[in-house]
Every structure is written in C-alpha cells, then in structure tokens.
Amino acid sequence: MPATGYLKKLTRRLTEDLGNADAEQIAEESRATGAQRASDCCRGDEVTMHGELRAVETCSRTAKAGVKAEFFDGSDTVLLKWLGRNRIPGIEPGRKLTVRGRLAEGDTGKVIYNPYYELYGAEDE
Template sequence: MPTAGYLKRLTRRLTEDLGDVDAERIAEESKATGAQRASDCARGDEVTMHGELRAVETCSRAAKAGVKAEFFDGTDVVLLKWLGRNRIAGLEPGRKLTVRGRVAVQDGHKVIFNPYYELQGTDE
C-alpha cells in the first residue's frame, strides 16, 4: 500500500525538528562531495570538509585579531580561526564552503587554524 508509506514520510517531515532536517540536508550534501565528516575527525588529522557557516565573528583588538567562524557539516561543529585578519570577504552565516586544514582541539572543541577555504556559490 504505497499511500501508507507516503503518509508516514509526510507526517515525519511535518513533525520533525527543523534543525534535524537542516543537519540531514547538509550532511547529505557533504557526503555527495566526498568530503570527510567532522564527527569522524580527530586532533592531528589533515581534513577536507564541506558544510555551512553558522556564525562569523571578527575581533579587531590587537591581542585577539582574527576572524572566527562556526562551521557545520551536518554531523559536528568545527571552529575555523583565521589569525591576524580583520575580515574576510564572502564569509557570512549560511554560506557554503569547503575547508582544508589540520584539526586541533582547543577548550574541548575542534578547531582548524588558518584553513584553506573555497567558497561555494549561493543558492539564491
């Protein structure tokens, strides 16, 4: 009975948390690119990941100058830090990108310092 399966999927989509739906979508896109999953990465690993920026923050104070971004690939969050930069054109929340670098751990969170990055086209 095909309608039962359709109704089940529709009900799931209507009652599912939007964050879960978004995470699932991002994880599928990341998997399609062949990138590594952030949840599988550990300290010291050289990685290439694909995902979205959730937040971007700049700090212009001399001691802490840099750009920080929260990167999410649908499985885990990785903090990206570009040291010595006041801003980076194109880095904004919601933007998709591919990053490459070595994973470190700082204050219990995964971090990549000065990652190579490739901005992906916008969906708009």
C-alpha cells in the same frame, strides 16, 4: 503500499524539528561531495569537510586579531580561525563552503587554524 511509505516520510518531514531537518540536509550535501564528517575526525587529522557557516565573529584587538567562524557539517561543529585578518569577504553566516586543514583541539572543541576554503553561492547548490 508505496503511498504508505510516502505518507510516513511526508508526516515525518512536517513534524520533525527544523534543526534536525537542517542538519540532515547539510549532512546529505556533505556526503554527496565526498567530504569527511567532522564527528569522525580526530586531533591531528588532515581533513576536508563540506558544510555551512552558522556564526562569524571578527576580533580586531591586536593580540587576538582574526576572524572566527562556527562551521557545521551536519554531524558536528568545528571552529574555523583565520589569524591576523580583520575581515574575509564572503565569510558570513549561512554560506556553504568546503574547508581543508589540520584539525586541532581548542578550549571549546575542534578547531582548524587558517583553513583553505572554497565558497559556494546559491547558484552552485
């Protein structure tokens, strides 16, 4: 009987949507670190989350200077905004990190302004 369970799991992994598989893997890593899930957090909460940067954008216009990054923890997306910065070394798509800060609600959803962060490299995973 154990082979049947293994075959079901293998078949599911081979036929599963890659986005879902990626989200599941990131969510597992997040649970392993003891971090909070973004989907469970509300505006005003002090949060610590672990996940991956999906996209990074720099805005160099004087009024809106800063770095914006789309952070995904396997359950929800949170926008990270560092104000007054043109570039932050290491903040790039695909990097895994742990962020800490107060969750706010922006025009497009959840946002953390000027979060504390800890980057992880390939050797840390």
